[in-house]
Amino acid sequence: MQIGLIGMPLSGKTTIFNLITEQHLDTGPGAKSEIHVASAAVPDERIEFLSDLYHPQKTSPARIQFMDLPGMCSQNGTAAQGAFLLDKVRGADVLVQVVRAFHQDFVSQSVGEPNPFKEICDFSDELLLADLAAVENRLKKLKEGRKLPKDVVGQIAFFERLRSALEMEIPVDNIEMTEQEKEYLSGHHFLTEKPLILAVNIDEGQLVSGDYPGRARVFSFAEQRGIPVIEICGLMEMEISQLPLEERIEFMNDLNLQESGITRLARAAYGYLGLMSFFTVGEDEVRAWTVNNGTPAQQAAGKIHSDIERGFIRAEVFHYDSLHEQGSPSKVREKGLFRLEGRDYTVKDGDIISFRFNV
Ligand SMILES: Nc1nc2c(ncn2[C@@H]2O[C@H](COP(=O)(O)OP(=O)(O)O)[C@@H](O)[C@H]2O)c(=O)[nH]1
Ligand SMILES: [Mg+2]
Numbered sequence: 513m514q515i516g517l518i519g520m521p522l523s524g525k526t527t528i529f530n531l532i533t534e535q536h537l538d539t540g541p542g543a544k545s546e547i548h549v550a551s552a553a554v555p556d557e558r559i560e561f562l563s564d565l566y567h568p569q570k571t572s573p574a575r576i577q578f579m580d581l582p583g584m585c586s587q588n589g590t591a592a593q594g595a596f597l598l599d600k601v602r603g604a605d606v607l608v609q610v611v612r613a614f615h616q617d618f619v620s621q622s623v624g625e626p627n628p629f630k631e632i633c634d635f636s637d638e639l640l641l642a643d644l645a646a647v648e649n650r651l652k653k654l655k656e657g658r659k660l661p662k663d664v665v666g667q668i669a670f671f672e673r674l675r676s677a678l679e680m681e682i683p684v685d686n687i688e689m690t691e692q693e694k695e696y697l698s699g700h701h702f703l704t705e706k707p708l709i710l711a712v713n714i715d716e717g718q719l720v721s722g723d724y725p726g727r728a729r730v731f732s733f734a735e736q737r738g739i740p741v742i743e744i745c746g747l748m749e750m751e752i753s754q755l756p757l758e759e760r761i762e763f764m765n766d767l768n769l770q771e772s773g774i775t776r777l778a779r780a781a782y783g784y785l786g787l788m789s790f791f792t793v794g795e796d797e798v799r800a801w802t803v804n805n806g807t808p809a810q811q812a813a814g815k816i817h818s819d820i821e822r823g824f825i826r827a828e829v830f831h832y833d834s835l836h837e838q839g840s841p842s843k844v845r846e847k848g849l850f851r852l853e854g855r856d857y858t859v860k861d862g863d864i865i866s867f868r869f870n871v
Pocket of ligand 1: 519520521522523524525526527528538539540541543582610614615616619713714715716744745746747748
């Protein structure tokens with residue numbers, strides 16, 4: 513899974529990228545305008561428990577890839593520049609908009625006082641503009657290109673309809689389409705079609721008070737649109753993440769921060785995308801695998817290897833909670849909490865599975 517961190521300049525994208533992927537990239541007005549990509553382990557206490565129990569040679573938590581883009585907005589540069597940058601995240605599965613709520617004098621001097629609600633609305637225009645530019649591009653190719661598709665007339669009509677909608681600030685996600693039109697759309701990766709999460713970047717004072725200007729508006733807007741919101745104390749969490757582990761835990765406790773930014777972000781993304789984890793365990797490796805809710809056992813096996821999916825015989829399954837309660841796999845077996853399941857069994861979040869297969 514790839515998550516693209518996007519947002520207005522100086523909203524704290526690189527700070528949050530550093531915190532999540534444990535990097536030390538420059539932040540602030542002087543930072544270089546470059547794109548960064550790195551992955552982060554999805555924190556999961558279950559995988560830690562399993563690793564302590566099985567002592568495997570290797571422990572592999574689920575991972576998410578993050579992409580950090582330079583600040584962008586058409587007010588600073590041109591719309592074309594903004595669209596160019598945003599084009600880079602078209603491949604992402606989820607977009608996280610970092611929104612500035614924190615107070616920092618030199619940032620306010622450069623880009624104005626924080627106004628989270630306005631920033632969200634303005635940025636949503638940037639996304640619409642970037643999609644509009646992509647539609648214009650497509651239309652240009654359809655009208656002037658050499659290798660035209662058979663149904664060029666239908667495609668032109670569709671993309672013109674898309675253009676009018678975007679001009680009226682309607683996101684691609686809200687446009688009704690026929691199956692045929694959905695096919696025209698596939699492969700284009702419009703930004704206003706992607707799942708969006710808002711990450712409001714707050715400062716310590718706001719963390720303590722639990723409030724910042726415009727908070728209620730942000731939440732009611734997000735609720736109306738079905739957009740998840742998380743609040744991250746970016747700078748402080750970045751500083752904490754760069755401490756040794758023990759001090760880290762102490763600091764988090766002192767601040768009453770139960771969960772790190774990445775934990776909450778990963779949970780929001782998993783929940784939003786309908787994802788969950790199952791585990792495989794053994795002396796070699798304890799590993800988390802990410803699948804969609806509702807995935808049948810045989811298909812889940814394909815996550816590991818296509819041979820296992822093809823030669824699927826059965827899944828031997830017990831649940832993490834049973835293991836956690838009973839303390840050992842043999843007790844789980846004794847209590848009859850160990851099951852054999854067939855190919856159509858729907859995998860549950862937290863299942864520990866061993867696949868039997870034949871190739
Ligand atoms: N006080 C405070 N400052 C922050 C916070 N997050 C980012 N900053 C500062 O805001 C500036 C811009 O951050 P940066 O991550 O470079 O923003 P980007 O342009 O969106 O990548 C930097 O000087 C950061 O130190 C925060 O949570 N609190
Ligand atoms: Mg940056």
